[in-house]
Amino acid sequence: MDFVELRVQAPRELADILVAELAEVGYDTFEDNDEGFCAYIGEGDFNLDNVAEIIARYEGIGEIEYDHRVITRQNWNAEWEKNFQPLIIADRVSVRAPFHPKPEPIEYDIVIMPRMSFGTGHHETTALMIENQLSIDHQGKRVLDMGCGTGILAIMAAQLGAREVLAVDVEPWTVENAADNAAENNCTNIECRLGGVEVLAGEAPFDIILANINRNVLLEDMHAYAALLPAGHPILFSGFYQEDLAKIEAEAQKHGLVFQSHRTKNNWVSASFLKQ
Known part of the structure; x- marks a missing residue:
């Protein structure tokens, strides 16, 4: 099964509400960005009418735009490798891909290839x-x-x-x-x-x-x-x-x-x- 990525552009106060609404209909992974957020759901569970109904409830409160695309294993990997940057958490933990060099000094070093999974x-x-x-x-x-x-x-x-x-x-x-x-x-x-x-x-x-x-x-x-x-x-x-x-x-x-x-x-x- 592939994922559907729903990209939503909305003001922050509306984005938080929309995330809660989408979670109620099966979206289980969310990523914030400067324009709003992305929400993810299995392709078999995606229903565009559900999305339109949720968005319609908040028309007039703020400007909302949205679109969606299917993410397959192949294009997920390619996009991730293109955009992923190594990360340092709490000045103690490095999270990187195998193609990134290990930072020195670092207490804990985690190497991750996410494929279709979330959690980098x-x-x-x-x-x-x-x-x-x-x-x-x-x-x-x-x-x-x-x-x-x-x-x-x-x-x-x-x-x-x-x-x-x-x-x-x-x-x-x-x-x-x-x-x-x-x-x-x-x-x-x-x-x-x-x-x-x-x-x-x-x-x-x-x-x-x-x-x-x-x-x-x-x-x-x-x-x-x-x-x-x-x-x-x-x-x-x-x-x-x-x-x-x-x-x-x-x-x-x-x-x-x-x-x-x-x-x-x-x-x-x-x-x-x-x-x-």
Whole structure:
């Protein structure tokens, strides 16, 4: 399956609202830009009438323009390689492609080829999750990375000393890509598994859980994450806006997850919770 990229030009106050509306109809990845944002959905789930209906609700409030295109594996790779620049996060983590030189000195170096997967560290949610990971002791821990994308957070966990990492995603090419990236980074302790929360049935508890997905999935599956986390252990959430933090916190409390702190960037959030 390929993706459809929906490019929306809108004022910032409208862009945030439109992102929330599109998330409700299945868009699960968003990238901000200077003119608005891009939203991504599987080609089979794309419905132009849904988009037009959402946009029509806000006519007259601000100028909105939009168009879309199909992104195949081939042109996604070509475009990514053309535009991708190496990144430094928190002055400690380098994220680069194999064709970029390793910066010196750097504490952690992650090599990523995203193919059709999302999560290069350039999106606010990925960078915020990595910053939160840096503040958590991973040494010898068992880690779950839900919605693993490129596997970047799983690789970060392994480099921080995790003994075992399970990386899970619902898209087959994403799981394949995450496994390749794990191998590229010599992370032999990362298992990449296809599926959603159903593939966690029978799993032993995890010491740390990372879930960078989107608001709706987090709210729906939070009970499953909480059930796999022992008391006193952390879980990091991201993939939602600051105005959604209250909903995430309220649902977390139902399952014994206590809010600790959060980071924000361009209205995106990564929040840390602790199991009671």
